[in-house]
Amino acid sequence: MWNLPRSPWRTRFAPAPTGHLHLGHVVNALFVWGLARAFGGRVLLRVEDHDLVRSRPDYEAALLDDLDWLGLGPDEGTTAEYRTGAHPLRQSDRGARYAEILAELDRRRLTYPCTCSRKEIQARADGRRRDELWYPGTCRDRNVDPQATPIRRLRLGPEAIRFDDLRLGPQRQVPAEQCGDLLVRDRDGHWSYQFAVVVDDWDQGIDVVIRGEDLLASTGRQIELARLLDRPEPPRFLHHALVRNADGRKLSKSDGDTGIRALRAAGWSAEAVLGEAAHRAGLLDESRELTLEGAAERLAAGAP
Numbered sequence: 001m002w003n004l005p006r007s008p009w010r011t012r013f014a015p016a017p018t019g020h021l022h023l024g025h026v027v028n029a030l031f032v033w034g035l036a037r038a039f040g041g042r043v044l045l046r047v048e049d050h051d052l053v054r055s056r057p058d059y060e061a062a063l064l065d066d067l068d069w070l071g072l073g074p075d076e077g078t079t080a081e082y083r084t085g086a087h088p089l090r091q092s093d094r095g096a097r098y099a100e101i102l103a104e105l106d107r108r109r110l111t112y113p114c115t116c117s118r119k120e121i122q123a124r125a126d127g128r129r130r131d132e133l134w135y136p137g138t139c140r141d142r143n144v145d146p147q148a149t150p151i152r153r154l155r156l157g158p159e160a161i162r163f164d165d166l167r168l169g170p171q172r173q174v175p176a177e178q179c180g181d182l183l184v185r186d187r188d189g190h191w192s193y194q195f196a197v198v199v200d201d202w203d204q205g206i207d208v209v210i211r212g213e214d215l216l217a218s219t220g221r222q223i224e225l226a227r228l229l230d231r232p233e234p235p236r237f238l239h240h241a242l243v244r245n246a247d248g249r250k251l252s253k254s255d256g257d258t259g260i261r262a263l264r265a266a267g268w269s270a271e272a273v274l275g276e277a278a279h280r281a282g283l284l285d286e287s288r289e290l291t292l293e294g295a296a297e298r299l300a301a302g303a304p
Helices: 023-039 057-070 079-084 095-107 118-123 193-203 213-228 260-265 270-280 292-300
Strands: 009-013 041-045 111-113 152-154 161-165 169-173 182-185 208-212 236-240
Touching: 009 023, 009 208, 023 041, 023 057, 023 208, 023 236, 023 260, 023 270, 023 292, 057 079, 057 260, 057 270, 095 111, 095 152, 095 182, 095 193, 161 213, 161 236, 169 213, 182 193, 193 213, 208 213, 213 236, 260 270, 270 292
Parallel strands: 009 041, 208 236
Antiparallel strands: 111 152, 152 182, 161 169
């Protein structure tokens, strides 16, 4: 069912320290570690703290503690290395690497400076209803002075990107129509998520990205960027179903949805938390204690 590559292959668990982990994160972790255990993969850990405004050290410490408690340790590097500073990859330490890649894209004239604010982009919308903010290319040919703004955008071509999702099957996306030219660095000098993760996946040698369906729409642009960076083979992608609230919303850190900290304080065991996450993900018919090995067995059998 899963159509995963032959072992060994690498995947990653990449939480953002902008809040506490909740059951939605545990569902993703079960797919990441479970599929890796079942099909010969290796799991790397990455702290995606590119959002320097919302990321906090106490959230990072808490998520590392929760991973240890759940028994979800990376196969390369350790959570202890993040605590001591000898960490394998934290995005806030990667500015020089991102700048190096941007300089190469600049040299190849694949990026350009932009002075447009979010408000201006929204005002220039073409009137079509869109699922996300679309940049119309206002500054693409304006020859903006690079010293006038830190904002950089990547020129995207009009071509459709086709890929096979390892769970959902054949997909077709046209990033230029979805989002327009891709933001690389914003007006505060912060690197964009889309740019940072593509560089990180390349540098970490990630073969398979396992994540929720809410990120499916961004896959085509990440593949296109990986190709523009001359990555010989972009990673493959597997998007699993999301855990949602009763009203249909996906679980959210900002809403404090079913936080692992709260479940631990209420006396839940790690196996009970894994089992509840597995039940919500459709791996179990009912909520009961489950080990990581048990989740791997369920996924190896083709569920869900």
